[in-house]
Amino acid sequence: MDLTVAAVPAYFGSMGAEYRWLRRHADERGPTAADYERRDTIASLSMGVVSLLAPIVMPRVPRSVTPGKGRRAKALLGVAVGAATLASVADVMARRNDLEAGRLPGADDGRSAGDAGATEPNRERRRRTGRAARRVAGNAAVAAIMAGGTAVSTAWASKATAQRLSGHRVVGDLGTGPVALALAVLGWDFIYYWNHRFMHESRFMWAIHVVHHSSEHYNLSTALRQPVADAFGVFVPYGILSLLGVGPQLIETARGINLLYQFWIHTDTIATLGPVDGSSTPPRTTGSTTGATASTSTVTTAAS
Numbered sequence: 001m002d003l004t005v006a007a008v009p010a011y012f013g014s015m016g017a018e019y020r021w022l023r024r025h026a027d028e029r030g031p032t033a034a035d036y037e038r039r040d041t042i043a044s045l046s047m048g049v050v051s052l053l054a055p056i057v058m059p060r061v062p063r064s065v066t067p068g069k070g071r072r073a074k075a076l077l078g079v080a081v082g083a084a085t086l087a088s089v090a091d092v093m094a095r096r097n098d099l100e101a102g103r104l105p106g107a108d109d110g111r112s113a114g115d116a117g118a119t120e121p122n123r124e125r126r127r128r129t130g131r132a133a134r135r136v137a138g139n140a141a142v143a144a145i146m147a148g149g150t151a152v153s154t155a156w157a158s159k160a161t162a163q164r165l166s167g168h169r170v171v172g173d174l175g176t177g178p179v180a181l182a183l184a185v186l187g188w189d190f191i192y193y194w195n196h197r198f199m200h201e202s203r204f205m206w207a208i209h210v211v212h213h214s215s216e217h218y219n220l221s222t223a224l225r226q227p228v229a230d231a232f233g234v235f236v237p238y239g240i241l242s243l244l245g246v247g248p249q250l251i252e253t254a255r256g257i258n259l260l261y262q263f264w265i266h267t268d269t270i271a272t273l274g275p276v277d278g279s280s281t282p283p284r285t286t287g288s289t290t291g292a293t294a295s296t297s298t299v300t301t302a303a304s
Contacts, residue, residue: 003256005052011263015220018269022219033218034268041221047211048224055231066154076151083144090137097130149204153232160237162248174245184254187241192258195235208233223266 019036022029064070067077158164174180199209211227241251 003253004259007260007263011220011224018220018267021269032268033216035217036219036221037217040215040217044215044221044225047228048226051224051226051228051230054228063154063158065150066158067151068155069158070154073151076147080144080147080151083140083147087137087140087144090133090140094130094133094137097126097133149234150232153234156234156237157231160239162239162242162251165237165239166242166248169243169245171243171245173247176247176250180246180250181253183244184241184246184250185257187244187246188238188251188254188258191236191238191240198236199233205233218266218268220263220267223263 018034022032022035026035065072065076067073070076174183196209199205208227208229212222212225215222215225238251238255239248241254242248246254
């Protein structure tokens, strides 16, 4: 059983406990970034539910467009190439008809350097053509990026599964003992670190991950604020652990353990774990929303 699915009752139970604790201590704490807000919480929980259901409801969508596997893969590649070509041609037309592109410095006659002598009707026609070409180029570029990105991400994911790479492992099967489990957990966390870093540093990956950081609150419900487009990202594959002899089932178990840990760090209610996290005294709390938000944003960036 998927550990993250089995833990769903614990997710909601702990969120309820956190909410009740915050309400009981609201007077002494004052407004903080950890508070629950109805619309924000509904958004977080809705995104969490959809992110869990999406792989179940639509498992065939990524597979159907995977190059070399899906029936619609050729059509997807054709759309990507065609849209990229159209975007390039339209961009050239937009530049050629952009009257401001060749304007001389200091010119005050309203005409571009390459447009001297053109009649006003011709200039207006070129302006309309340029505007239309820019719209076509923009829309075609978006289509090319979406189609091409989908083709790349699905192909990459299908080539890097644990089941596929396990047939090419460089060491023998480590079995299911504690050593193999420890290696799986540590390996998953190491790869997760780099994937999470890439999601913050790459614009393409950030476009997928940004929804997780779209809340102004930092409580346990925010942990469930997950994107539904992970299938279209290009990640360092966790399946490479199978090259080191870690079986696919252990890799899946390591995933569950890691995600359960990730849930618990999305809270400001627990100030310290004492010796466990190296803290001897709890940090000073503030009644200012601004101060709480500032300290929370640092934790969010570093740990979530």
